[in-house]
Amino acid sequence: MIDPVTLTQDLIRCRSVTPADGGALDVLEGALQPLGFFCHRLRFEESGAPAVENLYARLGTASPHFCFAGHSDVVPPGEGWARDPFSPTILDGVLYGRGAADMKSALAAFVAAVERTLANGPPKGSISLLITGDEEGPAINGTAKLMAWLEARGEKIDHCVVGEPTSVAHAGDTLKIGRRGSINFQVSVTGVQGHVGYPQKAVNPIPALAALVTQLSAQPLDKGNAHFDPSTLAFTSMDVGNSATNVIPGEARASFNIRFNDKHTPESLLGWALDRADRIAKETGTTIEFRHSVSGTSFLTQPGKFTQLVSDTVARVTGQAPVFSTSGGISDARFIKDHCPVIELGLVGATMHKIDECVALSEITRLTDIYAQLLTDYFLKPLV
Ligand SMILES: [Zn+2]
Numbered sequence: 001m002i003d004p005v006t007l008t009q010d011l012i013r014c015r016s017v018t019p020a021d022g023g024a025l026d027v028l029e030g031a032l033q034p035l036g037f038f039c040h041r042l043r044f045e046e047s048g049a050p051a052v053e054n055l056y057a058r059l060g061t062a063s064p065h066f067c068f069a070g071h072s073d074v075v076p077p078g079e080g081w082a083r084d085p086f087s088p089t090i091l092d093g094v095l096y097g098r099g100a101a102d103m104k105s106a107l108a109a110f111v112a113a114v115e116r117t118l119a120n121g122p123p124k125g126s127i128s129l130l131i132t133g134d135e136e137g138p139a140i141n142g143t144a145k146l147m148a149w150l151e152a153r154g155e156k157i158d159h160c161v162v163g164e165p166t167s168v169a170h171a172g173d174t175l176k177i178g179r180r181g182s183i184n185f186q187v188s189v190t191g192v193q194g195h196v197g198y199p200q201k202a203v204n205p206i207p208a209l210a211a212l213v214t215q216l217s218a219q220p221l222d223k224g225n226a227h228f229d230p231s232t233l234a235f236t237s238m239d240v241g242n243s244a245t246n247v248i249p250g251e252a253r254a255s256f257n258i259r260f261n262d263k264h265t266p267e268s269l270l271g272w273a274l275d276r277a278d279r280i281a282k283e284t285g286t287t288i289e290f291r292h293s294v295s296g297t298s299f300l301t302q303p304g305k306f307t308q309l310v311s312d313t314v315a316r317v318t319g320q321a322p323v324f325s326t327s328g329g330i331s332d333a334r335f336i337k338d339h340c341p342v343i344e345l346g347l348v349g350a351t352m353h354k355i356d357e358c359v360a361l362s363e364i365t366r367l368t369d370i371y372a373q374l375l376t377d378y379f380l381k382p383l384v
Pocket of ligand 1: 071102103135164165
C-alpha cells in the first residue's frame with residue numbers, strides 16, 4: 001500500500017524549486033504507473049519563459065473523467081529554517097519541509113486515495129492527474145499549455161479538483177469554488193517640466209496624479225455578492241524620482257492592483273479607470289497613460305451537482321459540511337475553469353511559502369480519506 005506520508009517525504013526530497021523538477025515527477029510517475037496510469041511527460045519551453053516539465057497521467061478512457069490538478073514545484077526555501085527544508089523531518093506528529101503544505105502532501109494523498117479506491121475495482125470512468133512544475137513561477141509553460149494540449153487531443157475533463165492548500169483549520173473545512181481576478185496597472189502622468197519659480201510655465205503632473213489616486217481609491221468598485229467579497233483596489237507605489245528642489249518634474253508614475261469579483265472583467269476595469277483618467281487629464285492639461293497586465297480573471301463554479309457532491313463527501317468523512325469560499329489569491333484553477341467545473345480542496349494553507357512549512361500527519365490522513373471517498377462517490381453517482 002502507498003503510504004501518503006512516505007510518498008510526501010519522497011517528494012519533499014526533490015528540490016523542485018520552479019522551474020526545476022528535481023525528480024519529483026519521476027517519483028509520482030513511479031507511484032502511478034504500477035496502478036495502471038498511462039503517463040505523458042510534457043516539456044513546454046516556448047514563450048521566452050523557462051522550460052518546465054509537466055505530467056499528465058490517465059487511468060481508463062471512459063467517461064466520466066475526473067481530474068486531479070496540482071503542482072510539484074515549490075517556492076524557494078528562504079533563510080532561517082530550523083532544519084533542511086529538503087530533508088523531510090517528522091516531529092511530534094508534524095512533517096516539516098518545503099512543499100509539505102503547498103502541495104506535495106496533497107499529491108501524495110491523492111495518489112494513495114486512488115490506490116485505495118482501485119482495491120474495489122477499476123473506476124466506472126477515468127481518473128487523471130494533471131501536474132505542472134510551473135505553478136509557483138510564471139505559470140506560462142504549465143497548466144495553461146497542458147489544457148491546450150488536452151483539447152488538441154480531444155480529451156475532455158468532466159470535473160476537476162485542484163489540491164491547493166485552501167483549508168483554514170482542517171483539511172476540507174473550506175472549498176474554493178471561485179477566485180477573484182487580479183490585474184496590475186501602471187499609470188504615467190506627463191506634464192511639462194519647468195522651474196518652480198515659474199509654475200505657470202510648467203504643467204505639474206503631481207497634483208493630477210494625486211487626484212487620480214484619490215478618485216480611484218475613494219470609490220468602492222462594488223458591494224460584492226452572494227459568493228464574492230467586494231472588489232478591492234490598492235495603490236502600491238507613487239514615484240516622481242525628482243531630487244531637485246527647484247524643478248517641477250515632467251512625469252509622475254504610480255502602480256495599483258485590483259482584485260476583482262465576477263461583476264467585472266479586465267476590459268470593464270480598464271474602461272472605468274481610463275474614464276476617470278481622461279477627465280483629470282482634461283482638467284489638468286496633462287496626458288495620462290495606462291499599462292496593464294492581467295494575472296487572472298475571476299471565476300465562479302456555480303453551486304450545483306458537483307459542488308454538492310464534494311460538499312456531501314467532505315461532510316460524510318469529517319462530520320462537518322465545508323464552507324464555500326472565493327477568497328485568496330489566484331491559482332491554476334483559472335486555466336481550468338473554462339474547460340470544466342473546478343473546485344479547490346486541499347490542506348491547511350497556514351504555513352505555505354513560509355519558513356518551517358509543515359503539515360500535521362493527521363491532516364494528510366484526513367485528506368487521503370476525503371479524496372478516497374470522493375472518488376468512490378463520484379463514480380457511484382455519475383454527474384454526466
Ligand atoms: Zn500551491
